[in-house]
Amino acid sequence: MMIDQYIMGGVISFLFGFSLFYVLRKKAKSRALTAIQRHESLKSTGKGECRPEISGNTDIIIVGAGVAGNGRRVHVIERDLTEPDRIVGELLQPGGYLKLVELGLQDCVNTIDAQRVLGYALFKDGKNTKLSYPLEKFHSDVAGRSFHNGRFIQRMREKAASLSNVRLEQGTVTALLEERGTIKGVQYKTKTGQEMTAYAPLTIVCDGCFSNLRHSLCNPKVDFPSCFVGLILENCQLPYANHGHVILANPSPILFYPISSTEIRCLVDVPGQRVPSISNGEMAQYLKTKVAPQIPPELYSAFLSAVDKGNIRTMLNRSMPAAPCPTPDLLRPLYDLNDASALYKYLESFYTLRKPVASTINTLAGALYKVFCASPDQARKEMCQACFDYLSLGGIFSNGPVALLSGLNPRPSCLVLHFFAVAIYGVGRLFLPFPSPKRVWLGARLIVDASNIIFPIIKAEGVREMFFPTIVPTYYKI
Numbered sequence: 038m039m040i041d042q043y044i045m046g047g048v049i050s051f052l053f054g055f056s057l058f059y060v061l062r063k064k065a066k067s068r069a070l071t072a073i074q075r076h077e078s079l080k081s082t083g084k085g086e087c088r089p090e091i092s093g094n095t096d097i098i099i100v101g102a103g104v105a106g107n108g109r110r111v112h113v114i115e116r117d118l119t120e121p122d123r124i125v126g127e128l129l130q131p132g133g134y135l136k137l138v139e140l141g142l143q144d145c146v147n148t149i150d151a152q153r154v155l156g157y158a159l160f161k162d163g164k165n166t167k168l169s170y171p172l173e174k175f176h177s178d179v180a181g182r183s184f185h186n187g188r189f190i191q192r193m194r195e196k197a198a199s200l201s202n203v204r205l206e207q208g209t210v211t212a213l214l215e216e217r218g219t220i221k222g223v224q225y226k227t228k229t230g231q232e233m234t235a236y237a238p239l240t241i242v243c244d245g246c247f248s249n250l251r252h253s254l255c256n257p258k259v260d261f262p263s264c265f266v267g268l269i270l271e272n273c274q275l276p277y278a279n280h281g282h283v284i285l286a287n288p289s290p291i292l293f294y295p296i297s298s299t300e301i302r303c304l305v306d307v308p309g310q311r312v313p314s315i316s317n318g319e320m321a322q323y324l325k326t327k328v329a330p331q332i333p334p335e336l337y338s339a340f341l342s343a344v345d346k347g348n349i350r351t352m353l354n355r356s357m358p359a360a361p362c363p364t365p366d367l368l369r370p371l372y373d374l375n376d377a378s379a380l381y382k383y384l385e386s387f388y389t390l391r392k393p394v395a396s397t398i399n400t401l402a403g404a405l406y407k408v409f410c411a412s413p414d415q416a417r418k419e420m421c422q423a424c425f426d427y428l429s430l431g432g433i434f435s436n437g438p439v440a441l442l443s444g445l446n447p448r449p450s451c452l453v454l455h456f457f458a459v460a461i462y463g464v465g466r467l468f469l470p471f472p473s474p475k476r477v478w479l480g481a482r483l484i485v486d487a488s489n490i491i492f493p494i495i496k497a498e499g500v501r502e503m504f505f506p507t508i509v510p511t512y513y514k515i
């Protein structure tokens with residue numbers, strides 16, 4: 038992951054989580070509305086449980102209350118119900134905000150000093166270009182939002198806990214209970230250390246990037262392309278107000294965006310899995326000597342002050358293709374439920390709808406990261422410059438890619454079209470005014486390089502799932 042993946046990658050999860058909320062919530066909507074009127078805030082029993090036990094059985098167990106989760110008689114088990122303090126998930130793309138509106142959850146960003154985000158500003162070699170989200174066709178409220186992740190998560194948890202059909206409990210799931218290939222429920226440890234089991238026909242595991250359960254369900258191909266180093270800048274203004282700023286720096290991008298009315302998040306991408314040590318001062322030295330000279334002058338002194346202040350956080354970026362886990366047994370017990378076939382159809386359409394969206398954003402994020410990282414290779418340099426200049430053309434040349442990035446129009450065909458349009462644009466420029474043999478050779482390498490970037494990512498995501506989701510056998514969508 039990197040800047041764009043950070044900016045974009047996050048929306049995958051937001052869209053995933055909110056789509057899941059949506060798919061599962063529709064049926065419970067009338068019950069949920071009644072419940073919201075009755076319970077206005079997160080109520081704790083003081084035992085790490087935020088709702089009394091629901092009588093009767095549980096339909097769905099959800100492990101993890103990050104941005105994903107919700108449903109019928111739902112039991113949510115979350116390791117830590119206190120407000121998270123993380124440097125992740127701070128920028129919600131307009132596509133994610135639209136999902137919040139669709140779910141009636143948009144007020145979750147109203148009381149947390151969230152900032153409107155209207156697009157990106159790209160900086161490269163002293164030049165910059167503003168890329169606005171194509172929001173003309175939407176209500177004026179629709180835009181991205183950036184905020185403190187923990188504040189947003191708590192608002193979402195309050196909403197979930199306010200539903201009478203949701204039991205939100207603090208506990209750590211230690212194992213999935215499996216019988217003949219079917220997940221029957223979970224084993225978990227409560228806040229007080231008690232070992233418990235919970236059973237439901239459907240268990241949804243969304244325990245995030247530090248998952249200790251995923252390996253028992255699938256074999257994910259997790260890649261660790263880089264780390265983010267996070268700082269908070271104060272007392273300064275971004276060159277473009279209400280925009281995410283992407284500095285195409287050496288060796289890799291640097292991001293800035295507001296997270297409150299007084300704070301700007303800075304994320305410095307450091308390729309590889311190791312970062313300079315914070316404790317022995319190497320990190321401060323790296324940030325001051327290698328990073329600071331590349332950032333816009335408007336942010337320079339606030340950046341140095343943030344480094345001196347010392348509140349430096351790091352986080353390993355992970356990238357994993359959005360591959361559905363082919364576990365047909367998973368839904369077998371649902372036939373015991375009266376409306377099992379309806380839920381089955383919901384899940385089926387959820388995956389069919391989700392896959393092209395998620396994989397388009399994943400692919401674009403992965404591809405842009407490779408293009409935007411500094412490289413000694415001349416063909417890659419040409420591709421990077423072509424990309425910056427292509428986006429700077431404005432009109433459909435910027436609207437198309439930004440609509441993909443923002444989750445407003447994440448169509449795989451548009452992604453491939455724009456990616457190769459950039460490559461062809463780069464080659465076309467090389468051929469002007471005369472296509473010398475050296476330039477023809479460079480152009481050919483550029484096309485090969487572009488193909489080598491995008492096709493492996495598409496292959497990992499799954500060509501059929503991404504471009505032809507409706508022809509994928511049903512059980513692969515479950």
Ligand SMILES: Cc1cc2nc3c(=O)[nH]c(=O)nc-3n(C[C@H](O)[C@H](O)[C@H](O)COP(=O)(O)OP(=O)(O)OC[C@H]3O[C@@H](n4cnc5c(N)ncnc54)[C@H](O)[C@@H]3O)c2cc1C
Nearest residue numbers: 047048050101103104105116125126127128209210244245
């Ligand atoms: C540096 C960085 C910056 C990012 N920035 C953005 C961004 O700006 N915008 C964006 O949209 N995305 C961003 N992302 C991606 C985003 O953070 C993730 O996609 C998102 O957090 C995933 O949400 P989740 O609910 O699946 O997992 P998480 O947010 O990780 O939540 C998982 C939850 O499960 C709980 N849990 C874990 N294990 C257990 C267990 N065994 N039992 C019970 N509970 C458990 C955890 O306590 C946690 O609350 C960023 C990622 C990184 C690394």
